Amino acid sequence: MENLDNSTLDMIESIIAIGVDYGVDIVGAIVMLVVGWTIAGWVRRGVRHALERVPRMDETLKPFLAKLVWYLIMIFVMVAVLNQFGVQTTSLIAVLGAAGLAIGLALQGTLANVASGVMLLFLRPFNIGDYVDAAGIAGTVVEIGLFNTEIKTNIGLCLIVPNSTIWASPITNFSRNPTRRFDLPVGIGYDDDVDGALALLMGLMTGDGRVLGDPEPLVVVMELGDSAVIIKLRAWTRSGDYGATVWDLNKEIITELQATGYSIPFPQRDVHIVSGEAASQEKD
DSSP: OHHHHHHHHHHHHHHHHHHHHHHHHHHHHHHHHHHHHHHHHHHHHHHHHHHHTOTTSOTTHHHHHHHHHHHHHHHHHHHHHHHHTTOOHHHHHHHHHHHHHHHHHHTHHHHHHHHHHHHHHHHOSSOTTOEEEETTEEEEEEEEOSSEEEEEOTTSOEEEEEHHHHHTSOEEESSSSSEEEEEEEEEEOTTSOHHHHHHHHHHHHHTOTTBOSSSOOEEEEEEEOSSSEEEEEEEEEEGGGHHHHHHHHHHHHHHHHHHTTOOOOOOOOOOOOOOHHHHHHHHO
16 A cells, blocks of 8 residues: 555656646747747837838738748747757758748749739839730739739720739830830822921921920931832820820821822832733744
8 A cells, every 4th residue: 555655656746747847848838939929020010110111112012021021930939939848840840841842833833923923012113003015915004913913905904914924024114204205107209399398297296285395306208118208207205195196196297288288198009011912022
């Protein structure tokens, strides 16, 4: 009976010792989690406030980067907690790395879109409202997300384009610069007054208030074509007025040329018909 009591006491003492050891580890782990969670929250808010001072950064990117910093800190906290219980984190990190690699390979298309979205939001090759041509798609940018970009075409279609497709192709931003140059070719007949046409066309351009005076508009004879003398009109206008200016000038040019007696040539070919007798003589 005395031996049984001694065995029981030894067992109780062992349980108490184990409980004390693990209790200290558990308390330490809880403290580390609370402290780590608090620090991660502070850092996340600090990063968010710092990013708010960046003027050109997109609003979508700011919470994403702040949340990413929070996740990184919590990963280090969890590794420290596992170390507290004596877990070999080296092998765990290797397993997590292998799992991350497998997930990355499985989701490489999605991750490529996310990475491209971050680059588009950070480097800002275009903004919302800009008219762009990217990956053969032209239209107005409606929204820039982490996975895709929404573009509205001229005919009213809404296109959702993966960010990786846009980032991997040349991007033409028609709205980035405040001014744009336009070139208008105009053909007149060889019998028409070239100097008079040059003066008339220059007057049409300088009379349009949307045509900028600096750089100075230019009207020159560009080419002596097969059926017409080609005159080129070159001028600059504001990017927002580009389309309307070109359309209106085209209408005014043909109206004024016709009203002042200038001919508007069209491609033509002279055909010489050879009679049968003349053809036989040529053969002889």
